[in-house]
Each structure stands twice: as C-alpha cells, then as structure tokens.
C-alpha cells in the first residue's frame with residue numbers, strides 16, 4: 001500500500017458509538033488549507049467531508065499517521081483495536097530506508113496471533129476458556145473435560161468425553177526404554193529438568209510425530225502427550241527418592257491415577273482420597289491455559305518451525321521452569337520458609353520495597369487486579385486442609401498478602417497475588433515435594449500448549465516466528481591478526497557488542 005491510499009476492505013465504524021470525540025487535527029483545519037495539505041502530504045482529503053469550512057472527523061476504522069521526517073501522511077486500517085505492524089513498513093524516510101518498525105521488547109503491546117482459546121481481562125480479573133468463566137469450570141467440570149474443551153472448542157457430549165477419556169487412559173504407559181534414560185539421571189536431579197528431557201526423548205520414540213500437517217497424526221500425539229506427562233512426572237519423582245516405579249492404573253481418574261503413580265507403596269490397589277483428587281482436578285483446570293504467556297509463546301515459536309510436538313513442548317516446559325513464570329510456585333515456598341514467622345513479614349516486605357528482591361507469587365504482566373485463579377485456590381486450600389491438617393505457612397502467606405495489599409508500593413503498582421502464591425501451600429499439604437511444583441504446573445498446561453500449537457498450525461496467517469532487531473553494533477571492519485591485537489585493539493574488539 002502506498003502512502004495515503006486507503007484500504008477499501010476496512011469495515012466502517014458505527015459512528016454513533018465508536019467516535020465520540022473527532023480527532024482535533026482534522027476538526028480544526030480550515031477548508032482553504034485542504035488543497036495544500038493534500039498536495040504536500042498526498043492524503044486523500046476528499047474522504048473527509050467539509051462542514052462550514054472545517055473538516056468533519058474521519059469516522060472509519062483507520063489510523064492516520066503523519067511522518068514528521070517527510071511530512072507524508074499514511075492511513076492504516078484498525079481492526080480489533082490493532083494495526084498491523086507490516087502496514088508501517090511503507091513509512092520510509094528515503095528511498096534506501098527499510099521502512100518503519102516497532103520496538104517492543106518483551107511483547108508489552110504486541111499481539112503475535114489471533115486466538116479463540118483463552119480470554120483474559122486483566123483489569124477486571126476475568127479468565128475464560130472458550131468463553132466459559134474459570135469459576136464455573138473449576139466448580140462444575142474436571143480436568144480432562146477442560147482439556148477437551150481447550151482442544152476442541154466445545155464441551156464434549158457424554159460419548160465424546162467417554163472416547164476422549166478412553167484414548168487418554170490407554171496411552172498412559174511409557175516405553176520401558178524411557179526408564180533407562182531416567183535411570184541415567186543423578187539422584188538429586190531436579191524433577192523439572194528430568195521432565196523436560198523425558199518429554200523431548202519421546203520424540204525419538206514417535207518419529208511419525210514430525211508429520212504435523214496430518215490432523216489424525218496430530219491427534220494421536222495429543223492423546224499420548226496428555227496421557228504420558230503425569231507418568232513421566234511421577235516416575236521422575238520416584239527416581240529421585242529411589243522408590244520403584246508405580247505403573248498407571250486404568251481404573252482411576254486422570255488425577256487419581258497420578259496420585260497412585262506418585263504415592264502408591266505396598267497397598268494392592270491405591271485409593272485416592274476424593275477430596276485431594278478433586279482439589280488436584282481444580283488446580284489442573286486453573287493451570288490448563290493462560291493465552292500468550294512466556295511458555296505458550298515458546299511452544300508457538302518452536303512449533304512455527306514445524307518441530308514435532310514433543311520437542312516443542314519440551315521447550316515450552318523449559319520456559320515454564322523459570323522462577324518468573326511457572327517456577328514461581330517453588331520460589332514462593334522457599335520464600336515463605338525463609339521468612340519463617342509472621343513477625344518477620346514487615347521486615348521482608350521492607351526489603352522487597354527496597355528492591356533487594358521480588359515478592360514471589362505477586363504481580364502479573366496481564367492481571368492488574370486479583371488473579372481469579374488465586375481466589376479459587378485460596379478457597380480450595382481450606383478443603384484440602386480439612387483432610388491434611390493446616391499448613392502453618394498459610395498464616396504466614398495470609399499475613400504477607402494482608403500487609404502487601406495495604407502497602408502503597410504494591411497498591412500503586414497494582415501487584416496482587418497470582419496463581420502461584422497459594423498453589424504451593426496446597427501442594428505441600430498434599431505431600432508433593434517443593435521441587436515437584438513446576439512439574440505439577442506443566443502437567444495440566446500440556447493441554448493448553450497443545451491447543452495453542454494446533455491453532456498456530458491451522459492459522460493460514462502464521463509463518464515461522466522471526467522477530468526483527470535494531471542493530472546498534474559496529475559495522476564492517478577488517479579482521480585483526482592475533483599478533484597485532486594490542487590492548488587497545490583487544491579492548492575495541494571486546495566493546496564490539498556494546499555501544500557503537
């Protein structure tokens with residue numbers, strides 16, 4: 001599109017509701033100046049109807065940009081509250097110019113995809129999967145049903161759910177050779193490191209998974225992955241503590257079977273506690289998807305290279321492992337242990353405010369309100385404690401939350417507890433060791449990652465993910481032979497990556 005051309009396909013705004021305040025720049029241009037403006041800028045002024053010597057406001061879904069370097073104006077479409085970054089490329093300061101780009105480290109204001117899976121309103125604390133509020137799903141659904149919903153877009157019928165459950169249940173075993181890979185890990189290996197490696201290793205057992213264009217083949221890998229991640233997680237845990245592996249039990253629910261593989265010892269048949277089984281299902285529902293978070297972005301980015309889903313999911317799990325993301329639940333527990341007592345909370349908060357460290361489990365890129373998942377988790381904590389006995393860390397966490405939510409530092413920055421603040425306390429009460437927490441996040445997020453992966457592959461607008469950069473380093477210079485590199489030359493070379 002050339003400067004000042006308009007896009008005919010752009011839908012018109014509903015003028016009654018969409019444009020209440022006409023853009024002043026056009027409103028105040030006297031009519032007699034139109035001709036020169038049109039001449040100088042190339043703008044199609046004819047589209048702006050005059051009124052008593054003044055231009056009417058433009059009431060279409062477009063954005064007009066004036067490039068003050070050249071004086072040119074451009075009109076780009078606005079759709080779904082967004083402009084396309086590629087529409088800016090036409091804006092050039094000269095013939096040689098590459099064209100305007102946007103700079104957005106950490107994707108603070110850039111949509112990388114269109115999605116119909118998860119909706120978040122961070123200001124109002126709303127989370128929906130496929131349009132269903134998280135509160136209703138947590139109360140009435142179970143994890144496998146939610147996984148189906150995320151992947152298929154609709155809640156399953158009874159028959160669809162039975163088939164889905166059958167397919168998942170009958171893929172829970174892992175190849176015996178995977179256990180040999182697991183045996184190679186040191187006894188103190190972190191379970192999340194083992195989890196990532198095992199998931200990546202699965203790709204070597206299912207080479208047909210590379211056939212990502214084939215929907216039936218994709219479905220098979222989806223069944224396998226959702227089914228096998230609890231087995232891998234539980235086996236990693238048992239390897240660490242030196243217990244024999246407990247094999248999947250097809251009579252149990254997804255969550256009950258996971259508890260069986262984790263905790264079964266000498267009993268002939270493991271009977272999961274129904275309250276804990278249900279609590280685990282709710283926790284899994286809450287963690288199943290969260291739109292374009294760091295690990296999902298990793299899944300999509302790796303998947304965009306048409307990598308098989310096992311390798312892509314291992315990469316997503318690696319992103320989740322970080323303490324700023326899914327590793328935060330582990331960090332919260334370590335933090336609470338370090339604080340140790342309610343009396344020490346004010347001093348800890350003082351140090352957070354002084355910038356010494358962050359309050360783990362607080363803050364979120366999207367939520368500037370209470371994370372709705374944290375509200376639900378706080379409620380089920382009490383149901384779990386009725387069975388397990390209250391974890392003393394709960395009082396500490398509640399006091400930390402109370403002080404933080406009253407403090408101006410947190411209020412001003414809209415920092416609220418996120419999903420990870422209370423989940424660790426519940427997991428600990430259920431006897432999961434602290435370093436299993438990120439793995440407990442990865443198990444349910446597998447369905448979300450896979451739903452996002454399928455959406456990516458089916459989106460005709462998606463291509464291999466490849467951001468641009470602003471290159472600020474040195475340009476073409478001659479290689480310096482080793483013996484000619486004195487201190488000054490070496491210093492120059494070292495500075496090559498820095499400012500130029």
Ligand code: ACO
Nearest residue numbers: 323324325326328358359360361362363364365413418420
């Ligand atoms: N404790 C203290 N201060 C914080 C915290 C925190 N947990 N989180 C943010 N802030 C402060 C920042 O220092 C910054 O202050 P400033 O404006 O004075 O510089 C301000 O709040 C804005 O924070 P950003 O870092 O710009 O927010 P961002 O969106 O980049 O980071 C994140 C979000 C990574 C979640 C951050 O809040 C954090 O590190 N929290 C702790 C880790 C955590 O709980 N992660 C789990 C997130 S949920 C999930 O991934 C499953």
